Amino acid sequence: MQFDSQASELRNSLGIQVRNSVKLKRIMQTILSLGNVLNQGTARGSAVGFRLDSLLKLTDTRARSNKMTLMHFLCKVLEQKLPELLDFPKELVTLEAATKVQMKCLVEETQAFSKGLEKVVQELSASENDGPVSETFCKIVREFLSFAEGEVKSLTLLQSYVVKNADALAHYFGEDPARCPFEQVMSTLLSFSRMFVKAHEENCKQLELEMKKAKEAEKGKLKK
Template sequence: MDDSVLDVDQVENLIKFCPTKEEIELLKGYAGDKENLGKCEKYFLELMKVPRVESKFRVFSFKIQFGTQITEFKKSLHTVNSACEEVRNSFKLKEIMKKILYLGNTLNQGTARGSAVGFKLDSLLKLTDTRASNSKMTLMHFLCKVLAERFPELLDFHLDLVSLEAATKIQLKSLAEEMQAIIRGLEKVKQELAASENDGLVSEVFRKTSKEFIAVAESEVASVTNLYSVVGRNADALALYFGEDPARCPFEQVTATLLNFTRLFLKAHEENCKQTELEKKKADKEAEMEKAKGINLIRKTGKDEEEES
């Protein structure tokens, strides 16, 4: 199991070309001169000298990939954790949520929905659906306008949520499957090690390498299992933070909604800034025209006075 000699692709190819049970039985029953056999059959005979060779190759493949697999898995878990913490700890996001609730209650004043104590998370995406009578400004534009005028320090709330986009690309179901694959893989190493105890000299190095690997891998798997449990609790807590049921509004839905809201918010704010710039240019141009009119009027008045005199 020396990964400096064989890489994972080579080991996977060796697994593909392991003899089947039928081929093994045929070769076991062959009584002729083995020198007369083809290269393929000779190769199979060599593999057959190692008990459960395919199982050992699979253990080898798992061992080679284990370090990278654990690193990538931890990276995904930390991303989910970070996203949950960033969202829950963002004072700016919390303040914007308060403003949205206040805005909704103001608009719905006098109706049954005018004294709400909260709103569903997916309502954030409906802010772009509600338009003013001129149909140009949405409620999202109005929210951004109010914040820019009165609470400009809240406009960059997205900078609090640096892990959010990466977290939307992670499925908790995939993490669960990955966790199970790691646990099963390590269990198979232990099973093959136990089975190889009776193999004799041919598996001596395999046993030594496997024991060393298991000693390290068990500690890593225990650590990552604990982290996985913490992440699962934090993912559920994120939905609960917004008053949602984790079963009906899972982590993936929460993060996707927040990311879409952030993008719509930034787009609306950018459009507001462009509109403000256009209006400023228009006002400046009108002011210049008025100024030019005034100058022309003064010149005309002065000329008329000269002609009279």
């Protein structure tokens, strides 16, 4: 009775895709370049890459004034040099939904469908020996199975595809899926995206404040 709604819900979860963002890739290249410049002359000054969780540490590194973080500086550099990259979160519209997907749960749910289908087949087989009393029941179950068997097969294939691509996504970012599973990759990217947007907004507010002060100072000079 619940098959349709449960299958639809599972398919929606399995169907979530995180599109590779060209803008995110270019931002990561910029972060690597900034890191190498800042670490020039040290053992870390010629890195060819960085761990994904390093994205969340950009707000920890602060300037001497303690007001600007490396994330603020990144946004400032992009604003000046590559402003077209500032809206990269728009390329990751499914990111938040993807963070709610748990691979282990998806696998277990798909397996539960297969096992449930097996029980239905067994029940049908047993009921077929009951004669006329179960004739209507058997007819309805056969109709259900003609649809459900194909649906479960489709879901199983889709689940296998999603798990495979989830591991491939970790490899794409240079991570080991065993150490940095899909859920962690998605959570890290979502947090980075939000921190980036916040830092950019703070930069814009700071710029507006500075412009306002400059205008007030200019007015003061004119009055004198």
